[in-house]
Amino acid sequence: MSFCQRYLAPNSWALKPSPSSLAPPEYQRWTNEDMDPVPPNRRTWSTRNYITYWISDAANAPTWQCASSMIAIGLSWRESLAAVAIAHVIIAAVMVLNGTIGARLHVAFPLLNRSSFGFWFSYFSVLSRIILAMFWFGVQTYTGSECTYQMIKAIWPSTGRIPNRLPESANITTVGMMCYVIFWLIQFPLLLVSPQRIKYLFTVKAVIVPLAFIIMLVWAMVRAPPRVSLGPQKSTVAGSDLRWAWLSAMNSALGIYATVAVNIPDFTRYAKTERAQYVQLAVIPIAFTLVAFCGIAVTSAGQVLFNETLWDPTKFIDRAWGVNNRAAAFFASFSFALASIGTNISANSLSAANDMMVLNPKWINIRRGQIICALIGGWVVCPWEILSEAQGFLSFMSGYTVFLGPFAGIMITDVSFDLFSVPLGTTSQIHYSTGLFIDVRWTSRRCTIHEGGIDIGMGLTGAP
Template sequence: MGRFRVNFEGMTSLKAWELHPEPSTLATNPNYSNKDMDPTPPDQRVWSMFSYISLWISDAFNTASWELASASISLGLGWRQSLEAIAIGHILIALVITANGVIGARLHVPFPVLNRSSFGFWFSYFTVISRAVLAMFWFAIQTFTGSECVYQMIKAIWPSFAHLPNHIPASSNITSAGLLSYFIFWLIQFPFLLVSPQRIRWLFLVKATIVPPTFLAMMIWAFAKTGGGPLLNQPSAIQGSLQSWAWLNTMNSALGNYATMSVNIPDFTRYARRPRDTVVQLIIIPIFFTFTAFIGIAVTSAGNILYGSYIWDPLRLIDKWDNRAAHSLLRSLSLWPPLEPTFLQTLSLLRMISRLWLRRSGDPAPALSSWSQIICAIIGGWAICPWEILAHAIGFLSFMSGYTIVLSPIAAVMIVDYWLVKRGNVDIPALYRPEGRYRYWYGTNWRAALALFVTIPLGLPGLINFVIAAVLYYLTSTLFPATEASVSHTIYGNDDDRESVEDRVSGEEEKKMAV
């Protein structure tokens, strides 16, 4: 890992924030990579099957998954239709996450490097930057969720905070107290910018232990307050084509919920002990995310019965409660975003992307790298104005659906390229060499570029975009094969630049298991 050196006597100088990375062991030029981007060494492959189980349990019990279900209810879907759409959406995204996750577990390289085999050495930066832009949007959403937690905690300790004079117009969809809470949390989260992905699995375990009981307690509250029957007997408020479109919108929003993770899941699975440890995601994701959705549906429906309106944001629902200090404080802590894997992986991705641009010590890029993370936090935190996105349920669902327009084609190309075009064989050392076999045409795999530039402008729902991009990329790769990018077996690249016997045997065993 690079050394983050802070000179507290000169905090205002760029020199004080320099990040000096260790050089890459595979890149022929230090401008193109650093040790953080190298294949994960065996001693760092410590993520077990239980690590991925805790990751997804902790991530399932989060506010975004809750709001996805509750927002669909507030738009008029019945609980059965909503739950069906969410379950199908998460089954589909689990297939994509697992397919891309196994790639990372086999090759042990991060997403920004892995993508070079599919998109070309230089065009891969387009996909990385696209993911970074969307990461800033997600950073903003999670920051706002964190600010709601801060608001509830401050109000639990200091009740008068709820009556803080408001000097912001109602059309802004945020109050002075809300904006102050947002600023406080925005500052609190900065230490998490320095968290490395391989070190956050313990936070997943903590959240997987703490949060599910709180969600279950809220579900019990919903059934106890309403008797259960009224919750399950509320019919759909819309019919016909409106119901069909709402159902499809909900399913597509479920896909968008983890479209980000489906693309850069190799950043996590690169630390897997064995590829088979990551396959559990295929089962865990649909089960726990659908269960969380049911909790969100039940509590939101209870809110409609008790308070006369659908309150799809759980923290706004908490605000309706009796506001006992310990009660509100514990509920807010349980929803605290720094324990959200999506929050942490967004920060980790921003950190990793900035390191792509690092150069030799003495060049200006090391200082700019750390500052780039701060710039991303400023843009993501303030320019995007997440309180506008989360002001209404339809805005939240549209935001979630919009993710898939860009990320679905990227995920489709990655999966088709590795499993169908390259048949699981990649030259790993060549991923670090701009003049290597993954240069394609001036650093661009035009087949992947065509798949993206045809599908993204269409703006179609994620599943359709995924299928079109996958078919288009497979057809062009079959009709116009990139023979220079093909190898007969995976080249892992040890000291003498040859595949090790141990890795080759392991790869052959994995292929037999897959068959």
């Protein structure tokens, strides 16, 4: 067989059906091995893994930026912290409720989505989730590239003097684009680590990144004590403007992990037991509020020290240590870069890959989906445009919760009314679950999920 026949012919890229796939042969085009229920030997996530996962995911630049950018639009630090805390209490409740069905049935979000929205309409919610994950992938990659710039400049200060050949309207410099390429290349092979093994990266990140954040917080409080930086700090808006600004800020905080709240079954499907994921209800609001406080306190200290609202942590690092303490600048930037990689893998790349599988399981598995996300999310999206100003960043995060909230709400309602336990072989377009709720399937092809396996259309299967 020639090279072209083996690697360039379209059929050579088709995935070979796995003999362990649960779907009947006539339905193989709708599924593949990665979409099967997770077998018992691969259910490896314990309560400790979910704790370290959320501590590591909370410690990232967007959480820091979201809270500190609220100060930039006029809220006080107390109002900003309250917005973050309340938002993540809501998110935590949604995570646990939506994650329960994944931990119980061990199947991915796209399959559960088919059961809630019907076979064909589920593609709309899946596509929406894919697009948002790709946008966030670009944002995290750009944040990581800024950290890469600070690390390179800490080693070679002359990097800061490289002339810019790009126009001002590009909102990125020549050296910025160079660092973006470097970070993307470093990040790419790490995206391909299997979900079962990636938990070890979260454990490492859960130790290194929060420690770096605490060190930055202590430094800021020593240089600008809270009575000086936080004490006098008040909101610069009042009346209805203040109320709308606060609601917008809370909605923006909701937007940070609204995507994961929808597809959390992609992670809870690996839980050893259903109870293992319940710890999210406590760890999410605590971890995210503490990281938000670090961002708020350090940003407020920056206002006192530099007379500037440095809501972007990389800009704060540059102003604080870029010249006088290059070692501190390097390690602080490294921690944010590690945070960006970890979050990109868990919340963006892996989530987008799980969703893309459902679009065409014959051609896309988890690894190929991650590659597609890295290419489109990394290069088609222009994250430097989104992050160019605080208001634009908040608008980006708050805008798409309009779609994700209803998606999660419908799935949670289905769980609450036991609509995932449709009897095998049911073909009616309208079925009754408890007598209190009617679930209408707006499509002739239906997918139902139950504890025995997956029913696609008229294909009846079993699961261990």
